[in-house]
Amino acid sequence: MPxxxxxxxxxxxxxxxxxxxxxxxxxxxxxxGLLGPNGAGKTTLLACLPGLQHxxxxxxxxxxxxxxxTERRALFFYLPDGITPWSAQPAAWLLDFADGVLGxxxxxxxxxxxxxxxxxxxxxxxxxxxxxxxxxxxxxRVLRIAExxxxxxxxxxxxxxxxxxxxxxxxxxxxVLLLDEPFDGLDLQLTRDVIALLQRVARxxxxxxxSIHNMQDAERVCDRLVLLDDGRTVAxxxxxxxxxxxxxxxxxxxxVFLALAFSSSTA
Amino acid sequence: xxxxxxxxxxAKELRELIASRATLLxxxxxxxxxxxxxxxAVVAYADVSGSGGGAAALSQGISPLDGLLVPTFGAYAxxxxxxxxxxxxxxxSAEKESGALGLLLQGPTTLGGMISIKTIALLxxxxxxxxxxxxxxxxxxxxxxxxQSSEVLVLLGGHLLRGLVVIAIAFxxxxxxxxxxxxxxxxxxxTLGSWALDFVAQVQGGFAQRLARFTPESSLRLFEQGELxxxxxxxxxxxxxxxxxxxxxxxxxxRSIRTRAMRTAAVLTVGLLxxxxxxxxxxxxxxxxxxxxxxxxxxxxxxxxxxxxxxxTANLAPEDPRLTDLERSVLxxxxxxxxxxxxxxxxxxxxLFERPADGYGEVWYVWRDQRRMTRSxxxxxxxxxxxxxxxxxxxxxxxxxxYAGYPLITTPRSAAALFYVVWPLLMVVLFVGRRRMRLSRxxxx
Numbered sequence: 025m026p027x028x029x030x031x032x033x034x035x036x037x038x039x040x041x042x043x044x045x046x047x048x049x050x051x052x053x054x055x056x057g058l059l060g061p062n063g064a065g066k067t068t069l070l071a072c073l074p075g076l077q078h079x080x081x082x083x084x085x086x087x088x089x090x091x092x093x094t095e096r097r098a099l100f101f102y103l104p105d106g107i108t109p110w111s112a113q114p115a116a117w118l119l120d121f122a123d124g125v126l127g128x129x130x131x132x133x134x135x136x137x138x139x140x141x142x143x144x145x146x147x148x149x150x151x152x153x154x155x156x157x158x159x160x161x162x163x164x165r166v167l168r169i170a171e172x173x174x175x176x177x178x179x180x181x182x183x184x185x186x187x188x189x190x191x192x193x194x195x196x197x198x199x200v201l202l203l204d205e206p207f208d209g210l211d212l213q214l215t216r217d218v219i220a221l222l223q224r225v226a227r228x229x230x231x232x233x234x235s236i237h238n239m240q241d242a243e244r245v246c247d248r249l250v251l252l253d254d255g256r257t258v259a260x261x262x263x264x265x266x267x268x269x270x271x272x273x274x275x276x277x278x279x280v281f282l283a284l285a286f287s288s289s290t291a
Numbered sequence: 292x293x294x295x296x297x298x299x300x301x302a303k304e305l306r307e308l309i310a311s312r313a314t315l316l317x318x319x320x321x322x323x324x325x326x327x328x329x330x331x332a333v334v335a336y337a338d339v340s341g342s343g344g345g346a347a348a349l350s351q352g353i354s355p356l357d358g359l360l361v362p363t364f365g366a367y368a369x370x371x372x373x374x375x376x377x378x379x380x381x382x383x384s385a386e387k388e389s390g391a392l393g394l395l396l397q398g399p400t401t402l403g404g405m406i407s408i409k410t411i412a413l414l415x416x417x418x419x420x421x422x423x424x425x426x427x428x429x430x431x432x433x434x435x436x437x438x439q440s441s442e443v444l445v446l447l448g449g450h451l452l453r454g455l456v457v458i459a460i461a462f463x464x465x466x467x468x469x470x471x472x473x474x475x476x477x478x479x480x481x482t483l484g485s486w487a488l489d490f491v492a493q494v495q496g497g498f499a500q501r502l503a504r505f506t507p508e509s510s511l512r513l514f515e516q517g518e519l520x521x522x523x524x525x526x527x528x529x530x531x532x533x534x535x536x537x538x539x540x541x542x543x544x545x546r547s548i549r550t551r552a553m554r555t556a557a558v559l560t561v562g563l564l565x566x567x568x569x570x571x572x573x574x575x576x577x578x579x580x581x582x583x584x585x586x587x588x589x590x591x592x593x594x595x596x597x598x599x600x601x602x603x604t605a606n607l608a609p610e611d612p613r614l615t616d617l618e619r620s621v622l623x624x625x626x627x628x629x630x631x632x633x634x635x636x637x638x639x640x641x642x643l644f645e646r647p648a649d650g651y652g653e654v655w656y657v658w659r660d661q662r663r664m665t666r667s668x669x670x671x672x673x674x675x676x677x678x679x680x681x682x683x684x685x686x687x688x689x690x691x692x693x694y695a696g697y698p699l700i701t702t703p704r705s706a707a708a709l710f711y712v713v714w715p716l717l718m719v720v721l722f723v724g725r726r727r728m729r730l731s732r733x734x735x736x
Contacts, residue, residue: 103394111389124294
């Protein structure tokens with residue numbers, strides 16, 4: 025069942041068209057992958073969804089009613105790639121701060137209907153349950169946050185910073201989490217661990233939308249995929265559905281993507 | 292107990308300020324700057340008090356307000372122009388450029404709330420920055436110097452208000468421009484612009500002069516004279532709020548240029564309207580000990596009975612010292628009691644190169660259908676003219692001016708060591724020590 029429907033997003037930067045027409049739906053408790061080559065519009069789209077970038081066109085709907093700009097702030101949380109916020113502050117502080125300011129570390133069981141009625145908000149004190157607490161502990165354990173301690177955020181390596189920011193994002197209460205390149209900078213073992221963690225977070229009730237370059241990672245983590253090319257939605261569905269559509273039943277995602285992108289550009 | 296998110300934000304701003312090198316620079320520089328101003332003022336004060344064996348200056352010359360307070364706190368005018376803007380710009384630009392702002396905007400706190408918290412944190416820093424100035428006052432008191440609490444409070448209030456205006460300008464510049472460097476250029480450009488306006492006002496008079504009354508420099512000058520003016524306070528507050536609102540409009544990356552432009556136009560229109568309206572206010576309080584902004588109490592009581600405006604037409608050039616004298620010693624005081632409309636009719640800026648005309652130097656006072664003229668710019672003669680013009684009876688007796696000043700011949704003992712050595716070292720130890728402590732904790736963990 026769709027948690028929300030993204031309709032006809034478009035965005036230009038002067039003469040450059042970043043998004044032409046992007047539409048897809050985000051379902052509850054799923055990991056959705058946004059795939060596409062450089063310049064396909066993935067990052068722009070992720071920034072437009074929570075309203076951090078102005079979109080020229082496009083709407084978000086829940087149960088056939090349009091979500092306002094203010095409501096988007098409570099629906100989506102977007103973690104951009106390559107940011108270094110508050111570089112002078114200690115790593116451990118960031119999680120406490122984000123919990124305090126973004127309403128983090130709360131239950132993911134935010135019901136979209138309740139949220140629409142104003143009964144659930146990022147700042148609401150949610151009822152804790154043991155599985156939620158176990159998940160919170162796992163987030164910190166898997167991402168090895170205790171190792172980072174009081175080191176200034178600006179002094180962390182790229183991978184360490186990614187772990188810290190992922191932990192922060194995963195503890196926010198927003199129903200839909202938008203992650204730009206979540207595995208960038210992580211080693212192989214950690215990538216596997218984070219994939220398992222993200223799937224667990226999704227099963228706990230959240231929707232995760234990931235922008236990924238690496239097709240193998242996408243294949244392993246995503247329940248469904250949205251293929252973007254030249255600012256357009258080329259195709260969406262599960263890997264099997266995409267294989268069927270491309271007519272390549274046993275092909276890897278990379279081949280499926282290339283086949284669909286090629287057929288879309290020649291159509 | 293769970294801390295409120297606004298308290299988290301406030302604590303974050305304080306942490307960011309403490310971690311900033313710009314704040315460290317401001318804290319370290321304040322000691323020597325205030326110290327130098329204080330030491331120079333104490334020595335000069337002793338000179339005019341007769342330390343050389345000669346007679347002491349007139350009472351106005353040995354007022355602690357002019358002789359000590361204003362020069363000592365003059366260091367803050369310099370700091371608020373050249374250092375405070377950079378501290379403020381960093382607080383906004385660093386979050387904008389590092390991606391931190393994007394994270395915060397996805398929380399429930401509004402941008403207006405965030406900017407308000409930043410403003411409060413910076414104002415707190417600015418108040419803490421007054422510590423060296425307050426130390427100077429304690430030293431002055433220990434030398435046996437006199438201080439009038441109302442004058443001290445008005446001056447501190449003036450610097451606080453100036454700090455708010457500077458912070459608001461810096462926030463708006465940081466929000467509108469792409470980088471901290473561009474914001475610094477815009478802020479300094481606005482400061483230079485206000486100085487240019489002050490200069491043009493001196494030369495041209497007229498509208499520029501009316502406008503220049505509200506520049507940060509001119510506003511502070513009023514506080515330095517011990518005067519609390521409702522118009523200056525409200526105009527400064529209005530300008531600050533308008534600039535802070537502009538900062539919230541431009542800081543959000545998710546708004547279209549059209550929305551930003553429309554909201555900016557609305558804020559500027561409302562701000563301008565409020566500024567024009569509040570600039571008409573004449574309510575003010577003279578809190579100087581020597582009542583330098585007021586006529587004698589008897590004259591004030593009599594002048595308050597005059598209904599309607601008095602139009603003053605001075606045939607003097609804007610830079611003619613007689614006009615300056617007339618404005619400062621007479622018209623400014625009169626305007627606090629009766630509405631005064633001043634126009635100048637000279638054709639050149641200084642009057643030095645103007646063909647001598649018969650009427651040059653004449654000052655005409657018009658009230659209803661009555662007109663009087665005098666060339667004098669001294670208080671007794673102008674007041675006599677106004678009483679004659681309006682038919683108001685001049686007071687028969689005036690209490691004598693009893694302000695005799697507070698001469699003090701002393702030396703700035705311990706000040707050099709305190710301000711040039713102890714203060715900078717203390718600030719470095721506090722800031723660097725804290726950073727090292729955190730680093731060692733990080734290595735330990």
